[in-house]
Amino acid sequence: MEPKTSAAVCGMGHSMKRKEDPRFIRGKGHYVDDIKLPGMLHMDIVRSPFAHARIKAIHTEKALAIPGVLAVITGETLKAYNLHWMPTLMSDTQMVLPTEKVMYQAQEVAAVIATDRYAAADGVDAVEVEYEPLPVVVDPFKALEPGAPVLRDDKEGKANNHIWHWETGDREATERAFAEADVTVKQDIYIPRIHVASIETCGCVADYDPAMGHLTVYMTTQAPHAIRTVIALVAGHVGLSEERIRVISPDIGGGFGGKVPVYPGYVIAVAASVVIGKPVKWVEDRMENLQADSFARDYHMTAELAAKKDGTMTALRIKTLADHGYADAAANPSKFPAGLFSICTGSYDIKTAFTEMDAAYTNKPPGGVAYRCSFRVTEAVHAIERVTDVLAQELKMDPAELRFKNFIQADQFPYKSALGWQYDSGNYKAALEKAMEKIGYDELRKEQAEKRAKGELMGIGICSFTEIVGAGPSKDFDILGIKMFDSAEIRIHPTGKAIARFGTKSQGQGHETTYAQIVAEELGIPAAHIQVEEGDTDTAPYGLGTYASRSTPTSGAACAVAARKIRDKAKKIAAHLLEVAEEDLEWETGKFFVKGAPQKAKTIQEIAFAAYTNHPPGMEAGLEAVDYYDPPNLTFPFGSYICVVDIDRGTGQVKVRRFLAVDDCGNIINPMIVDGQIHGGLSMGLAPALFEEISYDENGNISGGSFMDYLVPTAMETPNWETDKTVTPCPHHPLGAKGVGESATVGAPPAIVNAVVDALSHLGVRHIEIPMTPERVWNILKEKGVAE
Numbered sequence: 001m002e003p004k005t006s007a008a009v010c011g012m013g014h015s016m017k018r019k020e021d022p023r024f025i026r027g028k029g030h031y032v033d034d035i036k037l038p039g040m041l042h043m044d045i046v047r048s049p050f051a052h053a054r055i056k057a058i059h060t061e062k063a064l065a066i067p068g069v070l071a072v073i074t075g076e077t078l079k080a081y082n083l084h085w086m087p088t089l090m091s092d093t094q095m096v097l098p099t100e101k102v103m104y105q106a107q108e109v110a111a112v113i114a115t116d117r118y119a120a121a122d123g124v125d126a127v128e129v130e131y132e133p134l135p136v137v138v139d140p141f142k143a144l145e146p147g148a149p150v151l152r153d154d155k156e157g158k159a160n161n162h163i164w165h166w167e168t169g170d171r172e173a174t175e176r177a178f179a180e181a182d183v184t185v186k187q188d189i190y191i192p193r194i195h196v197a198s199i200e201t202c203g204c205v206a207d208y209d210p211a212m213g214h215l216t217v218y219m220t221t222q223a224p225h226a227i228r229t230v231i232a233l234v235a236g237h238v239g240l241s242e243e244r245i246r247v248i249s250p251d252i253g254g255g256f257g258g259k260v261p262v263y264p265g266y267v268i269a270v271a272a273s274v275v276i277g278k279p280v281k282w283v284e285d286r287m288e289n290l291q292a293d294s295f296a297r298d299y300h301m302t303a304e305l306a307a308k309k310d311g312t313m314t315a316l317r318i319k320t321l322a323d324h325g326y327a328d329a330a331a332n333p334s335k336f337p338a339g340l341f342s343i344c345t346g347s348y349d350i351k352t353a354f355t356e357m358d359a360a361y362t363n364k365p366p367g368g369v370a371y372r373c374s375f376r377v378t379e380a381v382h383a384i385e386r387v388t389d390v391l392a393q394e395l396k397m398d399p400a401e402l403r404f405k406n407f408i409q410a411d412q413f414p415y416k417s418a419l420g421w422q423y424d425s426g427n428y429k430a431a432l433e434k435a436m437e438k439i440g441y442d443e444l445r446k447e448q449a450e451k452r453a454k455g456e457l458m459g460i461g462i463c464s465f466t467e468i469v470g471a472g473p474s475k476d477f478d479i480l481g482i483k484m485f486d487s488a489e490i491r492i493h494p495t496g497k498a499i500a501r502f503g504t505k506s507q508g509q510g511h512e513t514t515y516a517q518i519v520a521e522e523l524g525i526p527a528a529h530i531q532v533e534e535g536d537t538d539t540a541p542y543g544l545g546t547y548a549s550r551s552t553p554t555s556g557a558a559c560a561v562a563a564r565k566i567r568d569k570a571k572k573i574a575a576h577l578l579e580v581a582e583e584d585l586e587w588e589t590g591k592f593f594v595k596g597a598p599q600k601a602k603t604i605q606e607i608a609f610a611a612y613t614n615h616p617p618g619m620e621a622g623l624e625a626v627d628y629y630d631p632p633n634l635t636f637p638f639g640s641y642i643c644v645v646d647i648d649r650g651t652g653q654v655k656v657r658r659f660l661a662v663d664d665c666g667n668i669i670n671p672m673i674v675d676g677q678i679h680g681g682l683s684m685g686l687a688p689a690l691f692e693e694i695s696y697d698e699n700g701n702i703s704g705g706s707f708m709d710y711l712v713p714t715a716m717e718t719p720n721w722e723t724d725k726t727v728t729p730c731p732h733h734p735l736g737a738k739g740v741g742e743s744a745t746v747g748a749p750p751a752i753v754n755a756v757v758d759a760l761s762h763l764g765v766r767h768i769e770i771p772m773t774p775e776r777v778w779n780i781l782k783e784k785g786v787a788e
């Protein structure tokens with residue numbers, strides 16, 4: 001920190017702050033950007049124009065001369081507190097602010113603290129940084145070549161850009177199966193870098209109260225408790241111990257995994273508030289959000305399938321190179337470096353499989369967030385669903401027929417996959433049959449043949465995916481050692497109304513509705529009488545947050561279990577009130593009644609009142625319960641999607657004419673919310689298939705760093721989604737439910753690619769990389785001599 005003068009910074013100091021205090025004043029809305037606290041300062045960030053450069057000097061004088069600018073924070077400032085680096089979830093390290101060199105374009109270089117946003121922005125423009133450009137590495141394959149510049153020379157003894165190698169499955173058996181196979185296919189598949197691009201960008205208000213030694217951070221986080229613990233672990237040495245930290249995650253305008261990581265902006269704002277003793281607000285703009293926040297995907301995969309002549313799949317092999325940017329900061333709380341990628345055998349009974357992966361450093365932003373998917377499931381599903389179609393093409397088989405031939409059958413569940421997962425339940429055949437019947441698959445194939453004869457390009461694509469969601473169980477998942485359970489706490493008030501609090505945090509998924517429904521269903525209290533709260537670490541029970549479609553599998557389950565604990569106590573109270581033995585009572589939603597005498601009953605409201613006024617002697621007063629639920633297994637939702645496309649031979653434009661999604665997420669709590677989740681997920685699956693990509697030129701300059709270049713589909717580009725469902729309950733979840741929030745993002749892209757390739761398959765096209773932009777498709781049409 002470089003205060004102009006200590007008086008300038010501290011002049012508005014603690015005593016005045018206490019007078020103005022109110023600890024929690026919100027503005028009009030409930031988003032971070034709406035929060036206004038008395039005396040609040042604003043922070044803006046200086047970012048690097050270079051992708052790799054040594055910092056020779058940072059000149060702050062001109063910035064500090066601007067009225068309203070109070071301080072410029074650099075890496076050296078933070079180094080004094082040992083806060084210039086921070087750990088990542090993947091046991092790597094990431095800069096908060098650099099002291100020696102920058103590693104990607106748009107990296108944070110310094111932060112300006114000012115009395116208002118405008119002064120902070122002017123201050124950013126006035127900070128002068130001298131850089132010495134260094135050789136840039138953007139291609140992960142080149143990054144691993146001998147002689148490539150070593151990017152992480154901050155790590156002692158690091159002599160290359162290799163991060164880790166990971167493999168799972170049986171290498172030798174897979175090699176044998178490939179050697180013995182009648183047919184083998186091999187396909188390179190690249191899933192480019194994309195960004196979650198949620199409507200609300202990231203930001204926080206860090207509010208340190210020096211008088212109380214207490215820090216409140218309002219921030220856009222999907223995991224408030226985990227953040228509290230991380231702050232305590234990283235900054236405990238400067239006095240921030242966990243009982244003095246409160247993290248509040250107010251309304252969140254879309255998370256999708258992008259609001260799981262800890263970004264440097266949060267850390268700098270906290271450090272600034274602690275040093276200055278005033279609230280500091282930081283909210284990034286759209287370009288900063290796209291250019292510097294954690295990316296998703298960026299997997300270079302080679303997928304191979306071995307099969308018998310009749311189409312029976314015998315082995316799968318996938319080799320991947322993962323581009324992690326300059327640090328492995330993947331938001332992956334699993335014990336596996338590549339998350340749940342080993343779900344890649346998909347919905348098929350493939351007895352032998354092997355997958356291996358290497359991760360490389362490049363001059364790009366770090367990250368690897370699970371953008372609306374469970375830690376690399378999207379990549380795995382893309383690989384298996386694409387290579388399945390490549391095999392169908394090789395065998396000249398209908399892709400639906402090939403899938404039916406290889407599906408894990410309904411009576412094989414629980415099913416142990418070749419790569420070690422125990423699938424809970426499924427009926428893949430039923431889902432695909434339903435989809436084919438509903439969309440009129442046979443007629444579409446006839447129409448396609450007729451169109452083809454006329455030179456028109458129409459394609460039908462299928463994706464029959466298996467998801468894997470709901471992290472824990474704690475044996476496989478933890479965040480910095482904290483086991484991945486989740487929680488619910490329900491308290492029934494004397495008048496029979498309730499408050500229910502959870503360790504998860506909705507970002508628009510409707511938890512307030514669905515959790516209230518669960519309590520209502522279990523206890524018979526009307527949903528309108530149940531207040532649902534999440535996101536405040538001072539009040540909510542400890543939890544790991546919302547991502548990976550884990551809320552229903554974990555906190556949803558905890559909610560049911562906690563409600564059942566309450567019902568058990570309610571039964572004792574009812575027996576006392578009715579003067580019968582517990583065994584003589586029966587439950588009907590909302591009341592206990594005496595068996596054979598239904599008029600002798602006590603409602604849950606009467607019981608709640610008695611819990612505080614007339615409970616049995618020796619029993620504790622009150623009616624409440626908490627549950628920390630560690631799921632025995634993940635849940636495995638699935639679906640079959642069918643996409644119909646027409647391709648314009650004049651422009652290469654792909655038009656999604658129809659898209660039908662048949663999903664199965666076990667028992668459904670709220671059908672309307674589930675439908676909304678599927679609609680949103682499908683749009684977010686359409687996006688990378690046709691539009692979105694963040695790429696870099698050879699100097700590491702970003703393209704796709706603003707909404708001018710990063711095309712997020714709007715209502716104009718989004719087709720009418722058709723949805724349907726099958727219901728295969730989860731055998732281990734108290735409500736039989738599986739997660740659903742991400743299924744459609746995972747299942748949509750391969751269905752769309754398969755449809756486009758299908759439209760062109762008679763021309764010898766076997767694969768197209770995403771995004772399938774008009775230019776990319778038109779170049780293929782031109783190459784094949786069918787462009788108009």
Ligand code: CDP
Pocket residue numbers: 509510511514515546547548549550551552553556665666667668669670671673674677737738739740741742
């Ligand atoms: O963790 P996240 O909330 O993103 O995902 P989820 O557990 O899949 O839930 C998304 C929304 O769908 C929540 O409001 C759930 O309660 C609801 N849902 C449902 O109604 N029935 C299911 N079987 C699964 C989810």
